[in-house]
Amino acid sequence: MISDEAIQLIKDSQEASIRAKTLVEPQLTLIYDNNWFNIWVPKVFGGKELDLKDGLTLLEELAYWDGGLGWTVTLCAGANMFAGYLEPGLAKEVFSDKKVCFGGSGRATGKAVWDGENYVLTGFWRFATGAPHLSHFTLNSFIFDGDVPRLDEEGNPVFFSFFVPRDKVLVHYDWDSFGLSSTASHSFSLENTVIAADHAFQIKPEHRIEDSTLYRIPFIPFAELTLLVNYMGMYRRYLTLVEKFFFEKSTDENWQVKYGKNYFKKVDALQLQLESDRTKVEELTEQLWTLALQDSPLDTMLTADITSTARGIVKHILADVVTLFPLLGINAAQNGQEINTVFRNIFTASQHSLLNVS
Secondary structure (H helix, E strand, O other), X not given: OOOHHHHHHHHHHHHHHHHHOOOOHHHHHHHHHHOHHHOOOOHHHOOOOOOHHHXXXXXHHHHHHOHHHHHHHHHHHHHHHHHXXXXXXXXXXHOOOOOOOEEEEEEEEEEEEEOOOEEEEEEEEEEEOOHHHOOEEEEEEEEEEOOEEOEXXXXXXXXXXXXXXXXXXXXXXOOOOOOOHHHOOEEEEEEEEEEEHXXXXXXXXXXXXXXXHHHHOOHHHHHHHHHHHHHHHHHHHHHHHHHHHHHHHOOOHHHHHHHHHHHHHHHHHHHHHHHHHHHHHHHHHHHHHHHHHOOOOOOHHHHHHHHHHHHHHHHHHHHHHXXXXXXXXXXXXXXXXXXXXXXXXXXXXXXXXXXXXX
């Protein structure tokens, strides 16, 4: 799904983006030209409107070639998907800009006070992937009517999602992770910021405005699958680089006799396990998409299976990466070596709340 020219540009730009701690212009131009931030956006708003299987395939492939770029596209494309929950006229206006890029935080914090006409937002949110090039920041915030917190019928606090234009947001340039540095996932804050009522929405199928198949899928299993395939793409690249290293070492007859057979057997087994995991994820994706096509109620057992499968795969990937790392020599510990970059990206990505195995 990615041209040879695009792959070469991605490879050529990776180190520059790591040094810059953000995606660099050639990468962003490639993303805009291919409309990758809008893979889930309805065609009526200028998006690609990919089905779930094709979109996941693209995200996995991007992550294979550059985990930082793949992660950024995954998170920003997931946020741009909110277009289908917005009033159509507003969505069409916002997404008429080919460089529109949503991103932000899924954690419900902060305070949104309804004054009868607008919301007044105050709060601090962490880890907005792609912060330097976001056109709008997305966030979840608890709703207050004056000083009174709004509650639902069961007495739980109500929160809405919001998208806020960049010029209203204060970005805190605090992302300094040892991996995924190019994602530039900085924090942001708002202080008594007035936001129009039509910039609030709820990310639930029953609140969708756009009725295409994707919007019949609850957001959490959708997000889990997008993050999981990204993670598996990084791991697939790691195994490729491990195997390449073993081939290079096998030219040394002593190494080949002492280690070759066992090491190649080990990496082959892990590659077979990964293919089995990919098949399982494809099956879950197909089940989820079929239910959405039929507009059928989502089976809670399926959502639980997606969650447990995602966390189980992440858990054994982490263990397998650690098992292989001591076999790779001192070069694998050196900054600037691709296998070291992939190693760090894998462990940083594992800390996302939807993948975290703790």
